[in-house]
Amino acid sequence: MNPADLGLPVDVPSTALFTDHYELTMLQAALANGTADRRSVFEVFTRRLPEGRRYGVVGGTGRVLDAVENFRFDGAVLEFLRERAVVDARTLEWLASYRFSGDIWGYPEGEVYFPGSPVLRVEGSFAECVLLETVVLSILNHDSAIAAAASRMSSAAGGRPLIEMGARRTHELAAVAAARAAYVGGFASTSDLAAGFRYGIPTVGTSAHAFTLVHDSERDAFTAQVASLGGGTTLLVDTYDVAEAVRTAVEVAGTGLGAVRIDSGDLLLVAHRVRQQLDELGATGTRIVVTSDLDEYAIASLAAAPVDAYGVGTQLVTGSGHPTCSMVYKLVARAASADPKAALVPVAKKSSGGKTSLGGRKWAARRRDADGVAEAEVVGLGPVPAALAGDQLATLLVKAGEVVTREPLEAARDRHRAALAGLPLSATQLSRGEAVIPTEYV
Numbered sequence: 001m002n003p004a005d006l007g008l009p010v011d012v013p014s015t016a017l018f019t020d021h022y023e024l025t026m027l028q029a030a031l032a033n034g035t036a037d038r039r040s041v042f043e044v045f046t047r048r049l050p051e052g053r054r055y056g057v058v059g060g061t062g063r064v065l066d067a068v069e070n071f072r073f074d075g076a077v078l079e080f081l082r083e084r085a086v087v088d089a090r091t092l093e094w095l096a097s098y099r100f101s102g103d104i105w106g107y108p109e110g111e112v113y114f115p116g117s118p119v120l121r122v123e124g125s126f127a128e129c130v131l132l133e134t135v136v137l138s139i140l141n142h143d144s145a146i147a148a149a150a151s152r153m154s155s156a157a158g159g160r161p162l163i164e165m166g167a168r169r170t171h172e173l174a175a176v177a178a179a180r181a182a183y184v185g186g187f188a189s190t191s192d193l194a195a196g197f198r199y200g201i202p203t204v205g206t207s208a209h210a211f212t213l214v215h216d217s218e219r220d221a222f223t224a225q226v227a228s229l230g231g232g233t234t235l236l237v238d239t240y241d242v243a244e245a246v247r248t249a250v251e252v253a254g255t256g257l258g259a260v261r262i263d264s265g266d267l268l269l270v271a272h273r274v275r276q277q278l279d280e281l282g283a284t285g286t287r288i289v290v291t292s293d294l295d296e297y298a299i300a301s302l303a304a305a306p307v308d309a310y311g312v313g314t315q316l317v318t319g320s321g322h323p324t325c326s327m328v329y330k331l332v333a334r335a336a337s338a339d340p341k342a343a344l345v346p347v348a349k350k351s352s353g354g355k356t357s358l359g360g361r362k363w364a365a366r367r368r369d370a371d372g373v374a375e376a377e378v379v380g381l382g383p384v385p386a387a388l389a390g391d392q393l394a395t396l397l398v399k400a401g402e403v404v405t406r407e408p409l410e411a412a413r414d415r416h417r418a419a420l421a422g423l424p425l426s427a428t429q430l431s432r433g434e435a436v437i438p439t440e441y442v
Contacts, residue, residue, distance in 0.1 A: 015067040016077055016098075019134040021086060027127055028091040036127035037338040041361045044106075044120035044140060044329050046113075050148075050322035052432040055423060057151050057416060058119055059181040060143025061109035065403050067135045068100050100128050104398035107364075108405075110147075110184050110416035111393060112423065114377040116439040118362045119144075119327065121394065126334065133329040141327050142174065143181040145319035149296070150185025151416065152320065153312060155428040156300040161188040161309045163204055164195075165291070166317030178317040184412045187312075199409055209263075212239040222252040232258035234289060237274070238265060246274055250281045259287040259308070267292065268305050275306035295320050300430055333361050346381075358441065365391040366422075367440075374423050380442040 030036035049056055073081075073095040081087055081095070102124020113119050120136065122129045154162060164182040167175035172194075179187075179195030189202040196203035207225055215221040222235055231253040237245035237260045249257055260278070262270050267290045278286050290302065291311035299310055315321075330349065335342035346359030360381040365388035367376045378388060397405045420427065427436040 014072045014074055014077055015070045015135050016073045016095075016131075017080070018067070018138060019131060023131050023133060024081070024087050024091065024095075026130055027094075028087045030126055030130075031091055031094060034338060036125060038126045039335040039340065039342065039344065040124065040126040040129050040331055041333040041344065042122045042129050042133070042329055043118045043332050043362065044122075044136060044327050045116055045118055045357075046325050046327045047355075047357075048115050048326070049435055050145075050319075050325065053148065053152075053322070054427045054429065054433055054436040055148075055420075056113045056117075056144060056325060057147040057185055058107045058109055058111045058113055058140075058144055059147030059184050060139040060177070061106060061120075061397070062406065062409070062412070063139045063143065063177065063180070064106075064120070064136055065104075065397060065406060067139060068104070068132060068398065069403060071098070071100060071132065071135070073098055094127070098128070098131070099401060100124065100132065100398070101401035102128060102398070103396065103400065105394040106397050107393050108395050108412070108415060109407075110412035110414070110419065112416075112419045114435045114437060114439050116358075116379050116441070117377055118364050118379065118394065121361065122329075123361075126331075130331075137327055137329050139177075141324045143177055143184075144325045144327070145323055146178045146181035146317065147185040147416070148325070149316055149320035149322070150182040150187050151420065152296040152428075152430065153294075153299055153310075153316065154186025155420070156296045156303070156430065157310055158303060160307065162186065163189050163191065163289075163309060163311040164313075164316060165191040165205075165311045166313035167192040167194075169314040170317040175317065180409065182316055183409060184416055186413070186416065187316075191311075201409070206234045206261075207236055209236060209239050212236060218245055219248050219252060222249055226253045231256050234259040234261050234287075236261045236263065238263050238270075242270060242274065243277060246277050247281065250278070250283050250286075255282040255284075255286075257283055257286045259289050261289040261291060261311075263291045265292075267298075267307075268302055271302070271305040271307050296430055328357075330357050332357070332359050364393045365389075366393060366437075367391065368422070372422065374437050376437050377439045378442060379439060385442075 078092055104122050106120040164179045164187045175192055176195045179190040179192045180199050183201050189204045191205045195201050212221040235249045271288055287308035289309045290307050294312045295315035333344040333346050336345055348357045348359035362379050363384050365378045366374050367378050369375050424436050
């Protein structure tokens with residue numbers, strides 16, 4: 001059974017209202033003046049990376065495809081729009097039969113990106129493309145922010161497994177998306193069962209402090225947990241006195257105790273003391289898991305500590321200080337008329353304040369040096385140079401309204417690992433700096 005095929009009770013019947021009011025009023029005006037059918041090209045990109053970040057991570061592509069497929073204006077939705085007088089009767093009639101029939105190209109999920117990278121390109125009529133702006137940005141901005149934070153944390157962990165456990169720190173539906181994005185970025189598992197059900201991500205968990213506190217003694221709590229879950233379980237040892245808890249844990253579970261978890265205090269100091277105590281008690285194979293408001297910097301500071309795994313919550317699901325990637329969805333080309341054969345004309349916003357954009361349908365490729373290490377993100381218009389033809393980044397995701405590229409989450413996870421390995425080593429540095437490779441326009 002593929003859990004992704006089952007859906008969730010939290011799925012909504014339509015993604016059509018995950019949009020802004022003005023998308024529909026633009027549609028109404030475009031239908032009235034004849035521009036609605038003009039062939040158009042929209043691109044998703046970011047003008048800059050969050051401060052201090054060296055690369056971005058594409059997250060949420062699979063969810064975007066689901067959203068596009070499910071973008072339908074059913075009876076209840078149309079009635080809501082009619083009651084609120086959001087659009088006129090002609091527009092409601094048009095929306096009733098809405099199905100995206102264009103093409104979508106994009107960087108595959110898990111790939112890295114840089115300022116100006118055309119992460120997604122949506123082509124079709126102006127009317128059908130403009131409606132997708134908000135839901136596409138909502139997904140990509142959130143999931144890419146979480147995936148990037150997860151990637152940095154995974155790099156800092158140096159191969160030690162990471163557990164996503166931030167469900168209680170964000171919206172219940174965002175928690176599922178965050179767990180998915182974290183898995184793409186390198187996390188090994190999640191505490192969120194909805195994410196495990198929907199996406200097949202491994203789930204883990206044992207007990208909280210409340211379980212210890214409800215018992216008359218810590219020994220009683222450990223005895224109950226081991227009796228229920230076996231000696232390979234993870235016992236939480238910082239409810240009262242850590243040293244006493246570790247001693248009791250080994251006495252109850254034996255030297256084959258699976259792991260102990262530390263959730264407070266000076267984690268570096270406590271981890272060393274606990275490791276020494278476990279070894280002295282003969283529990284040399286017992287692992288140490290640490291939690292407690294970790295981010296990539298805290299994880300990096302524990303690199304020399306005898307820690308076997310990390311549990312991360314708040315900082316992960318909030319993007320570790322950068323909850324959005326500031327991606328935008330801009331019209332970059334449109335036909336001069338509604339004639340299907342009309343040539344595309346590059347268009348771009350011109351304004352002060354750093355919000356300018358480059359018109360025209362773009363391609364992107366990653367130029368590499370003789371050792372295969374990326375040295376530039378090349379973005380261009382027109383024909384792709386022969387030397388870069390094999391290094392293009394975008395893939396066809398939707399053709400004539402039909403999804404043509406859908407892949408398991410493991411593929412995105414593997415792709416990210418490979419993409420990160422192809423960047424200069426400084427990409428994984430946590431120190432502040434510019435994008436690890438420049439974006440060149442040709």
